[in-house]
Amino acid sequence: DAKTTQPPSMDCAEGRAANLPCNHSTISGNEYVYWYRQIHSQGPQYIIHGLKNNETNEMASLIITEDRKSSTLILPHATLRDTAVYYCIVRAFETGTASKLTFGTGTRLQVTL
Amino acid sequence: DGGITQSPKYLFRKEGQNVTLSCEQNLNHDAMYWYRQDPGQGLRLIYYSQIVNDFQKGDIAEGYSVSREKKESFPLTVTSAQKNPTAFYLCASRQQENTEAFFGQGTRLTVV
Numbered sequence: 001d002a003k004t005t006q007p008p009s010m011d012c013a014e015g016r017a018a019n020l021p022c023n024h025s026t027i028s029g030n031e032y033v034y035w036y037r038q039i040h041s042q043g044p045q046y047i048i049h050g051l052k053n054n055e056t057n058e059m060a061s062l063i064i065t066e067d068r069k070s071s072t073l074i075l076p077h078a079t080l081r082d083t084a085v086y087y088c089i090v091r092a093f094e095t096g097t098a099s100k101l102t103f104g105t106g107t108r109l110q111v112t113l
Numbered sequence: 114d115g116g117i118t119q120s121p122k123y124l125f126r127k128e129g130q131n132v133t134l135s136c137e138q139n140l141n142h143d144a145m146y147w148y149r150q151d152p153g154q155g156l157r158l159i160y161y162s163q164i165v166n167d168f169q170k171g172d173i174a175e176g177y178s179v180s181r182e183k184k185e186s187f188p189l190t191v192t193s194a195q196k197n198p199t200a201f202y203l204c205a206s207r208q209q210e211n212t213e214a215f216f217g218q219g220t221r222l223t224v225v
Contacts, residue, residue, distance in 0.1 A: 036214075041201070041219070041221075042218055042219070043203050043205070043216030043217050043218050043219055044156070044203070044205075044214075044216050045216070046213040046214060046215075049213075087155070087156075101146060101158070101161070101205070101207070101214060102158060102172070103148070103155050103156035103157075103158075104155050105154065105155040106155055
């Protein structure tokens, strides 16, 4: 799986958009970008994933650059409940095998009043 | 409700004792995973399993053992060979054809 690089921490004011970057310059053509978040002392929660098109769901938007070497997770209106560690993961989508699903250290997002 | 359950939430053991952490899922998922998390750190993969009676070592398997006798169960044993067993342990499962991994709420193991 391709290695990802994320800033260790970010702050965001409540109600503003939180833009979390992820660098994955060694990504392969068959690798997807996944985002999870982990609220303190809980299990990680899936947010969104994408291959090369931008994606949006009820939680967030994912913007992937045209060369796919980086991406940005956008929380459009951050709330205090969005304070968490956000993990960017890159892995191939494959059937028939269980890939390792490797997590890095993530970005600690602090949403403030 | 479908989900993945880890028990107990908190576990205390004396040094030198083996301890087994439970992970059960009723999501009919094929793949299951065990992770370890230390304070302020990311998740590190211990073991993972694709199907029943099959499992592979992750990045930090030394001092741990697993079994996968049933599809819904993937217990992790922390043996006395693990040098620093005190940590937060997370179990996850994933259906191979889907992309989303579901995590349990974790077991915090303290060895004294």
